[in-house]
Amino acid sequence: MGLVVLVVVLRSRIFKLGLLLALLGLVLIVMPLRQQVLPALAARSEQKELKEQLHHIFTTRAQSLVNGNYEGLKAYYDTTVTSGLFALNHEIGRIKYVREWVKERQVIVSGSQMDLAIIDAGSEEGKGWASVSQHIILNYHHQGEPEKTINQMGVRTIHWVELVKRDGQWLIARDWYWDPFEADNLDPDITPGTARCSREVAPPPPGKYRRQAAVSYADRYSGVRLGPGDGRYNQAYRDFTGLGGDCANFVSQVLSDKNAGAIPRDWVWNYHNGNGSQAWVQAEALVHYLLDSGLAVRIMRGNFEEVTRTSTTYPQGAVNALQPGDIIAYEEKGEISHVSVVVGRDSAGYLLVNSHTADRARVPWDMGWDRRTIYWLLQVVY
The missing domain is CATH 3.10.450.50 (Nuclear Transport Factor 2; Chain: A,)
Incomplete structure (x- = not known):
């Protein structure tokens, strides 16, 4: 009997010891996990x-x-x-x-x-x-x-x-970030006035330039999610935003892509294998190329007051002689820093533009600019 009791006691102690070792092992496993899980959960x-x-x-x-x-x-x-x-x-x-x-x-x-x-x-x-x-x-x-x-x-x-x-x-x-409503200071200086226009404007000059296709392309690839299918850049082209800006690259696409304006490129103005020529990617170079090549003519260069002033030549202001698919360039401190493409008019006939860097979709043509801005109005004549 004494032997039986001894065996039972030993088995009980062995069981307890095993249980204790198992619990200790569990603690040793759980503690590192707890040290990993809790910070992860907190993060x-x-x-x-x-x-x-x-x-x-x-x-x-x-x-x-x-x-x-x-x-x-x-x-x-x-x-x-x-x-x-x-x-x-x-x-x-x-x-x-x-x-x-x-x-x-x-x-x-x-x-x-x-x-x-x-x-x-x-x-x-x-x-x-x-x-x-x-x-x-x-x-x-x-x-x-x-x-x-x-x-x-x-x-x-x-x-x-x-x-x-x-x-x-x-x-x-x-x-x-690149700001479409960039403000140099806390006291914006904007020329008074408006640039509304009657819906009756002169037709665009005849030519091979596919204006409506250019506008459709500009709307689709403006980068702004304004409608179905919008909100992206065309992935077939490199994004030059981090390399000085993508505005000229975008306008060049609008003018020349086979699904857009389809104006032929040349060795001066070209895009190949992810790289664009200076005239393709740089705003001022693009403007001068379009003018020097005869693909566009400059209707006027002037500030807001000058390009909206009525005259015999431009009864509703020079800016309102532009048509969908034409180009507006923006000069600051003597340098052309930005280009945009005209895409239409709003309910009051106010001219609207699309651009990259910063991304704009159907924004009034002078919004984001001030009294000091000089506008270059380019009409495509190809």
């Missing part, structure tokens, strides 16, 4: 919080662009660093610019839609970063038109955002 939660804050900030900024109220924006920026203060002032400047432009052009912005895509984002130790693509569509009509009249203009911006977490909230410390 995932922080990234989710970061993305939610980005959506909130960009939504608020889009609303401010429409209503002109920027008073609450400071709460979303780290103004203790120069780059954060600059980002805030830039946003205030563009809101002031849009507000001033619509006042001078007698335009009423009635609403907006926003499409936001956070392409990539991350955070570590209270610092975050994100790559963000934002499409904004503004609904508008001109003063004197029925309120039910709706025109739409669209812009797309690609942002590189750096953030910092202070007092439990993510704040913008840096925001870099």
